[in-house]
Amino acid sequence: MSREVLRIENISKNYGKIETLSSLSLVVERGEMVALIGPSGSGKSTLLNLIGHLIAADSGNIYVEGKSIDEFNNRALAKKIGMVRQNLDLVPQLSVINNVLAGKLSDWSFIKSLVSLVFPMEKELALSALRKVGIEDKYTQQTSKLSGGEQQRVALARLLVQNPDIVLADEPVSSLDPARAEDVLSLMSSIAREENKTLVASIHSVEYARKFFTRVVGLRNGRIEFDMPTEKLTERELQILYSLEVG
Ligand SMILES: Nc1ncnc2c1ncn2[C@@H]1O[C@H](COP(=O)(O)OP(=O)(O)OP(=O)(O)O)[C@@H](O)[C@H]1O
Ligand SMILES: [Mg+2]
Structure with a gap:
């Protein structure tokens, strides 16, 4: 059986003239813990909301266990995908x-x-x-x-x-103090690991991304800047990701 649980294919999403996500593709396998990082406005929440089927893409496709997300009814999708949003x-x-x-x-x-x-x-x-x-x-x-x-x-x-099977979390610990944030993240990742769940979470802290996730995806201007195992992430990628110059 294939380990692929999520396939995002050439997803684009615009708000008016603003291109929020631009032809983005990503494949996630069962059991992966993916941290989405990137500057404010880079498209992390938009991407999570698209995967959670809360908003629709302008173009492109999302597949959950090989089946197009549009083919699931709400009940069937809730068995596959759960989401914790920032406002809970x-x-x-x-x-x-x-x-x-x-x-x-x-x-x-x-x-x-x-x-x-x-x-x-x-x-x-x-x-x-x-x-x-x-x-x-x-x-x-x-x-x-x-x-x-x-x-x-x-x-x-x-x-x-x-x-x-798949847990999406949009800045799950942003409102917590550091000790409680670590606590919630370690709880989340141990539950995910024990039950072989897949976790995709946006997170502002690179330190937490390093500590609790296996893979890190850097978003900038609605595109994937890098996608690598967390332990390979260096200061160089982070400097480019968060630099203020355009392009
Ligand atoms: N409902 C909306 N209407 C108009 N523009 C939107 C809407 N949602 C998002 N955007 C725009 O899309 C871009 C990406 O927003 P998004 O919320 O995905 O970023 P983010 O990476 O989650 O940022 P943050 O780290 O601040 O949460 C921003 O420029 C934002 O203004
Ligand atoms: Mg956000």
């Missing part, structure tokens, strides 16, 4: 456990989903996810009353319940 998409007024169980919504009928908001079903499933991320004791709390780092863990627990 949690419902602040709901309890922690209900936010975690929202990871299951794609599996349930609409009515069952609504009922679960009142009486949490599959409680054990949610609790075991919360245990994994270390905040099991908070399950009845209102999510808005948790700290930023704890909310990040709720989003991770929801992802564990969703259990997709």
